[in-house]
Amino acid sequence: MFDICIIGAGIVGSAIAKELSKYQLHICWLEKGEDVSVGTTKANSGIIHGGYAAKHGTLKAKLCRRGNELYRQWVNDLHFPLDMIGAFVIGFNDEDKAVLQKLYENGIKNGVKDLQIVDGDFVRQKEPHLNPDITCALYVPSVGITSPYELAIALAENAITNGVELRLNSEVVAIEKEKDHFNITTHYTPLSVHFDYPKNIKAKMVINAAGLHADDVAQLVGLHDFKIHPRKGQYLLFDKDQGPLVNSVVFQTPTPISKGILVTPTYHRNLLIGPDAQDVLEKQDLATDASNLARVVETAKKTLSTFDLRKVITSFAGNRAASDRGDFIIEESKVDGFINVAGIESPGLTAAPAIAEYVIDILRNKGLAFTEKSDFKAHRKPYHHVALMNKEALNALIKESPNYGRIVCRCETVSEGEIDEALKRPVPIDTFDAIKRRTRAGMGRCQAGFCTPRILEILFDQLHMPIETISKNVKGSEIVIGRTKRALEEEK
Numbered sequence: 261m262f263d264i265c266i267i268g269a270g271i272v273g274s275a276i277a278k279e280l281s282k283y284q285l286h287i288c289w290l291e292k293g294e295d296v297s298v299g300t301t302k303a304n305s306g307i308i309h310g311g312y313a314a315k316h317g318t319l320k321a322k323l324c325r326r327g328n329e330l331y332r333q334w335v336n337d338l339h340f341p342l343d344m345i346g347a348f349v350i351g352f353n354d355e356d357k358a359v360l361q362k363l364y365e366n367g368i369k370n371g372v373k374d375l376q377i378v379d380g381d382f383v384r385q386k387e388p389h390l391n392p393d394i395t396c397a398l399y400v401p402s403v404g405i406t407s408p409y410e411l412a413i414a415l416a417e418n419a420i421t422n423g424v425e426l427r428l429n430s431e432v433v434a435i436e437k438e439k440d441h442f443n444i445t446t447h448y449t450p451l452s453v454h455f456d457y458p459k460n461i462k463a464k465m466v467i468n469a470a471g472l473h474a475d476d477v478a479q480l481v482g483l484h485d486f487k488i489h490p491r492k493g494q495y496l497l498f499d500k501d502q503g504p505l506v507n508s509v510v511f512q513t514p515t516p517i518s519k520g521i522l523v524t525p526t527y528h529r530n531l532l533i534g535p536d537a538q539d540v541l542e543k544q545d546l547a548t549d550a551s552n553l554a555r556v557v558e559t560a561k562k563t564l565s566t567f568d569l570r571k572v573i574t575s576f577a578g579n580r581a582a583s584d585r586g587d588f589i590i591e592e593s594k595v596d597g598f599i600n601v602a603g604i605e606s607p608g609l610t611a612a613p614a615i616a617e618y619v620i621d622i623l624r625n626k627g628l629a630f631t632e633k634s635d636f637k638a639h640r641k642p643y644h645h646v647a648l649m650n651k652e653a654l655n656a657l658i659k660e661s662p663n664y665g666r667i668v669c670r671c672e673t674v675s676e677g678e679i680d681e682a683l684k685r686p687v688p689i690d691t692f693d694a695i696k697r698r699t700r701a702g703m704g705r706c707q708a709g710f711c712t713p714r715i716l717e718i719l720f721d722q723l724h725m726p727i728e729t730i731s732k733n734v735k736g737s738e739i740v741i742g743r744t745k746r747a748l749e750e751e752k
């Protein structure tokens with residue numbers, strides 16, 4: 261019997277798992293996807309917000325500011341991508357300035373430090389490529405950028421190292437409440453590597469961190485008290501030569517109908533523009549379309565007009581888990597021992613560490629004993645990234661492990677050694693995209709055109725799985741169907 265079962269391995273489930281792993285608790289963690297972070301967590305702006313935007317008094321406001329603070333502490337032990345580059349909310353006239361003043365006052369009430377209303381010259385000094393008509397801005401130095409999937413993976417690795425049992429490809433399909441525990445049934449869809457997971461799990465408590473599907477999971481125990489609606493946001497990602505056009509995260513002044521489109525460098529210094537906001541019917545609908553992306557481009561041009569559209573390397577979309585309550589829903593439900601962590605739309609990526617603290621307080625108030633583990637490992641070893649190493653360090657590493665000298669992905673300079681390393685980490689890997697998220701192989705301008713065959717070979721060699729069973733991500737996305745000559749022979 262587990263003490264706790266966490267459902268969902270997005271950033272929220274990952275932060276909760278990481279925090280709970282400090283204590284002597286037996287924890288099972290179920291994720292229907294093929295990796296950590298494959299829900300909303302993998303596709304967003306990657307901003308660690310300052311906390312000026314969410315309305316004072318809401319959970320969003322309180323947990324955003326605290327989350328921002330906690331990431332700055334956690335990064336020292338867990339070595340995830342985090343760069344506090346600061347943000348501007350830009351304005352063009354007195355009307356915008358009045359809105360910025362309100363945001364400033366809200367930020368002060370939320371406890372955000374170092375906020376400043378600045379003039380156009382201040383903005384131009386830091387951001388020479390932006391629209392010259394900018395007259396004012398709210399400057400927020402405490403805003404950062406991260407790589408959201410690498411962040412979630414870092415937290416998950418630490419949780420697993422400290423004993424949390426993660427089961428991927430395991431969708432929770434039924435939950436029955438017994439007197440003092442829950443019977444949880446999962447549907448396991450193996451990809452190429454088969455794990456022998458039991459189908460039924462018993463746990464004393466359940467934490468529902470199922471993102472867009474938190475309402476569906478709550479309904480499994482008969483709870484119908486909130487609804488999640490998907491709200492799509494689309495983005496364009498540019499090649500790294502466009503990244504230097506901005507140094508900070510640049511938001512537009514929000515209007516009553518729109519938060520505006522942001523322009524930002526990503527942690528890895530691509531240029532990112534987006535997202536728009538569009539209510540959609542299907543939670544799985546992540547399609548991008550030309551007309552919405554054209555609007556994203558037009559709106560972004562108000563901030564920065566000099567980006568080169570020929571340098572777009574991909575487009576993507578993420579769905580916000582908008583709830584009918586308007587704030588985060590983090591509470592014990594009417595079913596004893598079943599905790600909902602739902603409606604975690606923006607700034608959920610930022611707030612996740614503080615959400616984990618908040619959940620632990622709920623569990624503590626329920627009388628759960630929190631005894632710290634004497635052998636808890638706070639530290640997580642960073643990945644080697646040869647692209648970021650200096651010559652001396654790289655030569656020393658190659659001397660020790662020659663695989664770090666064999667480059668697989670030329671766009672992002674990723675070596676075979678980094679792929680070997682990813683395969684030895686605590687979260688099991690059996691898809692191409694899992695390698696991509698950890699090493700950046702395939703993330704560059706050719707979008708995996710060149711490195712795919714070599715990565716497939718490495719997966720084949722190291723995991724001993726038939727090459728035709730290796731999928732890009734979900735079942736059905738297998739990359740090759742067999743050997744060319746065999747296919748031709750079968751056709752005869």
Ligand SMILES: Cc1cc2nc3c(=O)[nH]c(=O)nc-3n(C[C@H](O)[C@H](O)[C@H](O)COP(=O)(O)OP(=O)(O)OC[C@H]3O[C@@H](n4cnc5c(N)ncnc54)[C@H](O)[C@@H]3O)c2cc1C
Binds near residue numbers: 606607611
């Ligand atoms: C366009 C956009 C931009 C955003 N920008 C930012 C930003 O810049 N900064 C910021 O702070 N926030 C941002 N956010 C919000 C942030 O991305 C989310 O708040 C956060 O990712 C939510 O994490 P989660 O863990 O709750 O959900 P998810 O990442 O969706 O994780 C939930 C997990 O539960 C799993 N699951 C679902 N059902 C089941 C089941 N039955 N059994 C097992 N597993 C299940 C899913 O597969 C999924 O992996 C943005 C969101 C969007 C959409």
